């Protein structure tokens with residue numbers, strides 16, 4: 182059986198290069214498709230679509246909606262997509278992620294959801310200050326704001342009320358976790374926790390996103406970490422995931438699951454080659 186992997190992307194990041202290289206190093210063939218150039222025809226039969234786009238697709242679009250719709254099309258044509266559209270749908274939306282984490286019994290920060298600015302102000306009061314306001318779709322820490330007191334919460338919420346983003350009137354307000362100035366990024370592939378690293382927030386920044394320029398440090402995989410991370414991965418449907426956790430006063434809590442995981446930072450300290458592990462998993466899935 183010859184295994185061919187299709188990589189669908191909309192931006193070539195460090196990770197897409199690493200994955201492509203790992204595929205080639207294993208002597209497998211790779212088809213790279215820029216989702217922005219695709220013209221999909223819903224009237225085509227499954228086999229024709231498979232001939233054009235391959236039978237196993239790794240979906241790595243940065244854009245949540247683009248990736249979601251590409252995956253949905255491919256799945257409708259019988260093509261296996263990793264991560265599945267359902268996993269992408271849940272992970273790309275923090276509102277849904279929180280619901281699935283809670284349902285799966287994963288410890289996650291208490292979160293309130295509202296559908297108007299007035300109710301959002303009440304929610305912030307109920308959670309107390311500081312609390313955290315997040316866009317339900319977004320990444321790299323963009324728009325994630327600490328509501329330090331009632332006054333600044335009102336101002337931030339009013340600013341959001343006056344803008345027209347697709348999800349701006351869906352408010353996601355979370356209890357602030359008094360954690361050390363770091364969080365934990367883990368990479369989970371299938372049922373294996375591949376790597377864990379601390380991400381420290383840089384000087385003058387409270388968020389710990391690697392894109393904000395923080396420092397990366399190796400993190401030991403304890404049984405507590407292993408348990409909560411695998412539970413979280415299972416709760417959202419599994420696949421190739423970045424499960425992020427914080428060290429709270431009552432133990433670890435999962436605050437996010439990324440279905441399009443970036444692992445450039447993790448690779449600086451990981452004992453394993455994450456791109457190779459991803460390709461191993463794809464090969465295993467192709468044979469299933």
Ligand SMILES: Nc1ncnc2c1ncn2[C@@H]1O[C@H](COP(=O)(O)OP(=O)(O)O)[C@@H](O)[C@H]1O
Nearest residue numbers: 290319320321322323356357358388389390437
């Ligand atoms: N409830 C919280 N308490 C403390 N810090 C938080 C909380 N939620 C998020 N953060 C910080 O903000 C960063 C960005 O939030 P996150 O939910 O991961 O959104 P994004 O998808 O933009 O990365 C996290 O990496 C963490 O450093």
Ligand SMILES: [Mg+2]
Nearest residue numbers: 321322425437
């Ligand atoms: Mg994050």
